[in-house]
Amino acid sequence: MWIYEKKLQYPVNIRKKDLKMAKYLLSQYGGPDSELSASLRYLNQRYTMPDDKGKALLTDIGTEELAHLEIIATMAYQLMQGATIDEIKNAGLGGMFAQHDSGLFPTDAMGVPFTTAYIETSGDHIADIESDMAAEQRARATYEHLMDLTNDPDVLAPLSFLRQREVVHYQRFKELRNYYLDNKI
Amino acid sequence: MNNYYDRSKLDTYNYNNNNYNKPMYSKDENPNSLYDPYEGFIRGNLFKNLYNGYKLKNPIDIEPLNEQADLLTYIDAFSFAAHDISLYLDIYPKDPDMIQLFNKYKNETNRLVKEYENKFGPLFANSNADMRVPWAWSKSPWPWEK
Numbered sequence: 176m177w178i179y180e181k182k183l184q185y186p187v188n189i190r191k192k193d194l195k196m197a198k199y200l201l202s203q204y205g206g207p208d209s210e211l212s213a214s215l216r217y218l219n220q221r222y223t224m225p226d227d228k229g230k231a232l233l234t235d236i237g238t239e240e241l242a243h244l245e246i247i248a249t250m251a252y253q254l255m256q257g258a259t260i261d262e263i264k265n266a267g268l269g270g271m272f273a274q275h276d277s278g279l280f281p282t283d284a285m286g287v288p289f290t291t292a293y294i295e296t297s298g299d300h301i302a303d304i305e306s307d308m309a310a311e312q313r314a315r316a317t318y319e320h321l322m323d324l325t326n327d328p329d330v331l332a333p334l335s336f337l338r339q340r341e342v343v344h345y346q347r348f349k350e351l352r353n354y355y356l357d358n359k360i
Numbered sequence: 361m362n363n364y365y366d367r368s369k370l371d372t373y374n375y376n377n378n379n380y381n382k383p384m385y386s387k388d389e390n391p392n393s394l395y396d397p398y399e400g401f402i403r404g405n406l407f408k409n410l411y412n413g414y415k416l417k418n419p420i421d422i423e424p425l426n427e428q429a430d431l432l433t434y435i436d437a438f439s440f441a442a443h444d445i446s447l448y449l450d451i452y453p454k455d456p457d458m459i460q461l462f463n464k465y466k467n468e469t470n471r472l473v474k475e476y477e478n479k480f481g482p483l484f485a486n487s488n489a490d491m492r493v494p495w496a497w498s499k500s501p502w503p504w505e506k
Contacts, residue, residue, distance in 0.1 A: 179485040182432060183503045184440070185404070186422060231450040239443070249504035322415050332402075332420040339404030339411065343444065346410055350451045 177238065184242040185336045189253040189329040194266030196325050197254035198284055203247045203321070203337070205281025205289035208313040210247055210337075212293040214240035216310065219296045220303045225360050229300060232351055233307075236344050243340065246333055248279050254330070300360075304352045311345035397441035397465060398433075406444040425506075428480050435476060435483070438469040 203209045217237030224230045255263075255277055263272045270286060281289035295306045318338035322331060354360070393408050400406035402419045413419065424430040442465040445458055452458065477489035481496035491497075 181483050181485075181497075181503060182436070184436070185401075186424075186429065186432070186436065187504070188423075188425065188506055228451055228453070232447065235443075235447055235450060245503065252504050253506065319414055328420055331416065335414065335416050335420070336402075336404035338414060342410055342412075343405050343407065343447065346407075347447050347451055354451065 177241075183246055183249060184239070185246055185333050187246060187249045187253060187329075187333050189250060189327070191327055191329065192257060192262075193254045193325070193327065193330070194258055194262050194268060196327070196330060197251045198266055198268055198271075199321060199324050200247055200251050200254070200284075201282055201286075202284040202317055203314070204244070204251060204279070206283035206287075206317070207293045208310055208317055209281070209283070209289070209293075210240045210244040210314075211281055211289060213237075213310060213314065214244060215291070216294045216296065217307065219294055220300075220307070223296075223298050223300060223303070225300050225355070228351055228354065229304070232347055236347070239340070239344075243337055246337065250330065250333060251279060301352065301355060304348050304355070308345055308348045308352065311341045311348060315341035315345070394461075397437040397468075400444065401437040401440040406441055407448075428476075431472065431476050431479070435469060435472045438465050438472060441465045442469055 205211055214237050217233040217240065221230050221233035221237065224233055255268075258266075258277070260272070263269060271280070271282075274280070283289075295303070295310070297303055297306070315338055318334055318341065322334050322338065325331060325334075394400065394406050395403060395408060395411075397406075399419075402421060403411050403413075405411045422433045422436075424433050442462055445462045445465065449455065449458055449462060473483055474488075477483055477487055481499055482489050482491070485497070487497075
């Protein structure tokens with residue numbers, strides 16, 4: 176089961192409205208390599224891990240990704256606070272507004288709705304962990320693209336935190352994969 | 361940096377683990393050292409050899425807006441440090457030094473959470489804090505609110 180903590184894993188206090196950045200951030204909310212995809216991917220794959228190392232790591236990282244999803248949602252929410260209709264239209268979020276008003280809805284940065292097709296589960300633990308390593312690398316690259324798109328320190332700080340988490344997760348997945356291969360598991 | 365926030369207080373929490381060796385570290389990486397909980401937290405990474413800032417020249421300090429956010433920063437830092445170590449321990453479960461460090465950071469987190477909950481209300485849905493009237497769990501701010 177899960178217990179809610181009434182705090183973010185990393186604080187978000189964005190002072191400057193930026194609707195375009197909010198739109199770009201949706202890549203990590205409901206895109207293919209988003210925090211939502213990552214969380215559901217690991218939490219589905221954990222059932223077919225061969226030992227305690229794999230079950231623990233996928234449970235713990237899958238849980239952490241939910242905390243990251245909340246950070247991304249918070250950033251998008253704060254970046255859109257107080258937006259006018261014209262600002263929403265100019266940022267290319269008019270279609271989003273028509274369907275969801277300012278409610279958060281998981282799509283990618285181009286408005287493509289989240290799909291479970293993003294969740295890679297093969298039932299083969301080596302295939303799964305190697306796809307997880309690749310997913311962490313793609314997410315790291317996405318965070319770098321997002322960091323390229325802003326110079327606001329209020330936005331850069333949490334993006335940098337999240338980018339580093341991808342680096343650490345990649346490392347742990349790589350160690351797990353090597354452990355399985357070295358021990359013929 | 362604002363008046364509420366005193367970085368020197370964090371020195372109290374420096375466990376002097378700058379040359380912390382991790383004997384179970386796998387052969388394809390260098391034995392390295394750990395950041396202290398706050399320095400690791402602002403980087404999103406406790407492990408020095410895994411960090412690079414991408415476009416940030418220096419990591420960005422947390423700037424708590426009030427006493428509540430200030431205390432939360434300590435909780436964030438210690439719970440982050442314990443969490444990052446826990447992922448490591450999932451892979452290297454027989455590393456006694458890292459388990460000891462995990463316990464230390466976890467205990468410090470628990471102590472700070474108790475202090476926070478006494479002052480500002482429950483932080484966890486299953487909080488150990490005594491609940492009074494009115495029901496404090498639902499009270500703003502929620503994590504996404506400023």
